[in-house]
Amino acid sequence: MSKLFEQAQLKQLALQNRVVMAPMTRARSSQPGNVPNQMMATYYQQRASAGLIISEATQISDDAQGYSFTPGVYADKQVDGWKTVTHAVKSQGAAMFCQLWHVGRVSHPVFQNGDKPMAPSALAPVDTQVWIADEQGNGNMVDCIEPRAMTQADIDRVIHDFAYSAKRAVEAGFDGVEIHGGNGYLIDQFLRTNSNHRTDNYGGSRENRLRFLLEVVDAVSAQIGADKVGVRLAPFITFKDMNCPDIVPTILEASKQFQARDIAYLHLSEADWDDAPVIPESFRKELRQYFTNTIIVAGRYTQERADEILDKGFADLIAFGRPFVANPDLVSRMENQQQLSELDGTTLFGGGAHGYTDYAPLNK
Structure with a gap:
């Protein structure tokens, strides 16, 4: 029997299996206001045979946005919209966490009222673009510009925004939140030496580069409880100009701090392209030594x-991304060893039901 389909425990949550629907930006929120809608509720409900669903990356404030049509969870209308989603998901037995993000420098003045995006340091990311669409959903990839360096007041406010949005997410019916600390976004920018050139308490040493992340974790935990907090990190991903020679030991140190805080889980975002770097088993062993709570890999x-990763004990839950897009019944298909449908990559971002809620289950 595959462990993948066994029930599992995530702190106080009983999960119906070890399959996780990974967070995936789909850019379908209603405008104006980046409001979750009924179409999104249908999309997530169709895939709620997973044990855990992690929502698409969700803004903590107006200036946290870097792509068109991504939802927020800080305004009343957004919270009301998410209530429809979480109710639909829970009706099918899945648990659901809200992934909270601030994109930092991976943004554009169009999302910043004409101002520069903010980041740890005023360093433009090389070869990095964001998707900007008009009201009709016609979009283009646009180069990121040089950001402005955050002040202490900026840092304090963003930490507050993470905590406030976590509180609103729980109000919206989420079982917890995942703090997005990977893939080149704001928290990741603080962690890495190539994007963080600060000379204050948030830059330089490993301890200082970890400070912002840990202050966010502490503020969110104080608001909703550490047992409702997960963190996503990306130790071996270097796109968005994020090649840092010290990131792996930095993340291993973070894992010790997470265990001390007894957070719910650590979610590793692993590269998913053909020639992606292979994650050494030595890293997985060391990580498991430092962090004994739930580990999710994607x-x-x-x-x-x-099955191999679960059997070795290097992870407790496995997240699937793109297969869940084209296979709303992914859990059933895997359990019964049935063929998977291929996704239409042209419909990933923006648009309507086509390529979103119209993928058919195999047995209907």
Whole structure:
């Protein structure tokens, strides 16, 4: 029997299996206001045979946005919209966490009232673009510009915004939140030496580069409880100009701090392209030594690879991304060893029901 389909425990949450729907930006929120809608509720409900669903990355404030049509969870209308989603998901037995993000320098003045985006340091990311669409959903990829360096007041406010949005997410019916600390966004920018050139308490040493992340974790935990907090990190991903020679030991140190705080889980975002770096087993062993709570891994996993990682004890839950887009009944298909449908990559971002809620289950 595959462990993937066994029930699992995530702190106080009983999960119906070890399959996680990974957070995936789909850019379908209603405008104006980046409000979750009924179409999004249908989309997530269709995939709620997973044990845990992690929502698409969700803004903590107006200036946290870097792509068109991504939802927020700080305004009343957004919270009301998410209530429809979480109710639909829970009706099918899945738990659901809200992934909270601030994109930092991976943004554009169009999302900043004409101002520069903010980041740890005024360093423009090389070869990095964001998706900007008009009201009709016609979009283009646009280069990021040089950001402005955050002040202490900026840092304090963003930490507050993470905590406030976590509180609103729980009000919206989420079982907890995942703090997005990977893939080149704001928290990741603080962690890495190539994007963080600060000379104050938030830059330089490993301890200082970890400070912002840990202050966010502490503020969110104080608001909703550490047992409702997960963190996503990306130790081996270097796109968005994020190649830092010290990131792996920095993340291993973070894992010790997370265990001391007894957070719910650590979610590793692993590269999912053809020639992606192989994650050394030595890293997985060291990480497990430092962090004994739930570990989630995501990154082009097949059922076979998932079983191998679970059997070795390097992870407790396995997240699937793109396979869940085209296969709303992914859990059933894997469990019954049925063929998976291929996704239409042209419909990933923006648009309507096509390529979103119209993928059919195999047995209907």
